[in-house]
Amino acid sequence: MKYILKIKYIGTAYCGFQCQKNGTAVQNVLTEAASRVFKCPCLVTGCSRTDSGVHALGFCATVEPSEMVSIPAGKLHRAFAAFLPDDIAVVAAAEVAEDFHPRYSSKGKNYIYRIWDGPYEDPFEKKRSMRLTPAVSHSGLDRMKRAASHFVGTHDFSAFMAKGSKITDAVRTVRSAEVYRENGGCIVFSVSADGFLYNMVRIMVGTLCDVAQGRAEPDEIPGIIKGRDRSRAGSTAPPEGLYLNEVFYDENIDWKCE
Amino acid sequence: MKYILKIKYIGTAYCGFQCQKNGTAVQNVLTEAASRVFKCPCLVTGCSRTDSGVHALGFCATVEPSEMVSIPAGKLHRAFAAFLPDDIAVVAAAEVAEDFHPRYSSKGKNYIYRIWDGPYEDPFEKKRSMRLTPAVSHSGLDRMKRAASHFVGTHDFSAFMAKGSKITDAVRTVRSAEVYRENGGCIVFSVSADGFLYNMVRIMVGTLCDVAQGRAEPDEIPGIIKGRDRSRAGSTAPPEGLYLNEVFYDENIDWKCE
Numbered sequence: 001m002k003y004i005l006k007i008k009y010i011g012t013a014y015c016g017f018q019c020q021k022n023g024t025a026v027q028n029v030l031t032e033a034a035s036r037v038f039k040c041p042c043l044v045t046g047c048s049r050t051d052s053g054v055h056a057l058g059f060c061a062t063v064e065p066s067e068m069v070s071i072p073a074g075k076l077h078r079a080f081a082a083f084l085p086d087d088i089a090v091v092a093a094a095e096v097a098e099d100f101h102p103r104y105s106s107k108g109k110n111y112i113y114r115i116w117d118g119p120y121e122d123p124f125e126k127k128r129s130m131r132l133t134p135a136v137s138h139s140g141l142d143r144m145k146r147a148a149s150h151f152v153g154t155h156d157f158s159a160f161m162a163k164g165s166k167i168t169d170a171v172r173t174v175r176s177a178e179v180y181r182e183n184g185g186c187i188v189f190s191v192s193a194d195g196f197l198y199n200m201v202r203i204m205v206g207t208l209c210d211v212a213q214g215r216a217e218p219d220e221i222p223g224i225i226k227g228r229d230r231s232r233a234g235s236t237a238p239p240e241g242l243y244l245n246e247v248f249y250d251e252n253i254d255w256k257c258e
Numbered sequence: 259m260k261y262i263l264k265i266k267y268i269g270t271a272y273c274g275f276q277c278q279k280n281g282t283a284v285q286n287v288l289t290e291a292a293s294r295v296f297k298c299p300c301l302v303t304g305c306s307r308t309d310s311g312v313h314a315l316g317f318c319a320t321v322e323p324s325e326m327v328s329i330p331a332g333k334l335h336r337a338f339a340a341f342l343p344d345d346i347a348v349v350a351a352a353e354v355a356e357d358f359h360p361r362y363s364s365k366g367k368n369y370i371y372r373i374w375d376g377p378y379e380d381p382f383e384k385k386r387s388m389r390l391t392p393a394v395s396h397s398g399l400d401r402m403k404r405a406a407s408h409f410v411g412t413h414d415f416s417a418f419m420a421k422g423s424k425i426t427d428a429v430r431t432v433r434s435a436e437v438y439r440e441n442g443g444c445i446v447f448s449v450s451a452d453g454f455l456y457n458m459v460r461i462m463v464g465t466l467c468d469v470a471q472g473r474a475e476p477d478e479i480p481g482i483i484k485g486r487d488r489s490r491a492g493s494t495a496p497p498e499g500l501y502l503n504e505v506f507y508d509e510n511i512d513w514k515c516e
Binding site: 092122257 | 266267268335339344345346347348349350376377378379380381382384386515516
């Protein structure tokens, strides 16, 4: 039996979903919880790594119990809740085919990035958004929207990839890239693509901040992309504003949560 | 010089704004920070107590430095940020007259109460909303709206006051009482009144939950109010869903935040 789990987590306490470094990974905690839910060792595979401090609203991971154990998918969120800490939750689950892979079967993902640019430090936004000052004006927001629109399309995004990344093919298709302001609150950057390079969203956000603050022009984005030079893009925005929001699959996944 | 501060705080770590019991009060932390901002002892007075674990989005408190120290009101949020922990922030400030009192000058307050009734435990809602299961249907939400509308008006709210409260005049005027659902998220109860009795909002919410789940009918509310019997109202909802949202003053307060 193979299950897919949809997971929310606050990434603050973790070194990412998967990690080699010191620290606790979400994957470790989820694997331990799965072994208690299914009462046997389980293989947990994620749809992606996420960086330390990055959050997830709809991370997907598969769980394969080593024994023939069957639990109705709709009951898994409750079963996991008993063994997961407060900052990780299974929000839905489904059965998937044996050859389903949460990463390789994925057709794309949506990330959101939240920026708090209010005049004060907001306690409710601590570790849940990036802090940007001074506040972004209405015209600054329009500049960000226009800059973001240039990300859409199939491009070599080498300029938006962390240096030292081992990826050789940096061509990705961005399907949508939008900037809007939550009701009176954070600026949100929402981006969907068939795949993302290492730090791609965070470098996009760093560049959008440059545009918001006049250090770059919206219409410089196409040139930055074409230049394929990391040093021409903005700095890497901090992890705490980033949320893996949704993973797209061709398969019709029958999500259950009773 | 007398200042009024507008404050946001996450109440989870505190025993309330003001407390006699063991534990740290927001007032203690704010008084200590004020003494460091103004470099002298300061008197900090709040607009109300709040219960342990209750949050604030727009709490008001006055600060009176014991020495003649003048700091521009618009700079106070930054000055306090240097000395306040991450879960408390000054969001704006203003100068007020010597006879201004944050509690007695107040003409009313607005509280909101957030209820998370989704099918799973949401990590991002932990300690920031009340958990209610099973989920409230659309018709359940309509029942809550109708029940809440009966709170509006001038009534003796003894039935919605914690037992043991020493208040003798329990007549309050509720100006608005609305229930709505945040976009795909929490149910919110927003209530404005000229004053609130001890645990009044939390008992209203407990009663609204009874209505949502069919243990009481919306049109029983007028009878419960008239009965002035605490035992006929619902249980006291937990503190973590409650937010002091806004304090109303007749004075035109010149809020500044630069």
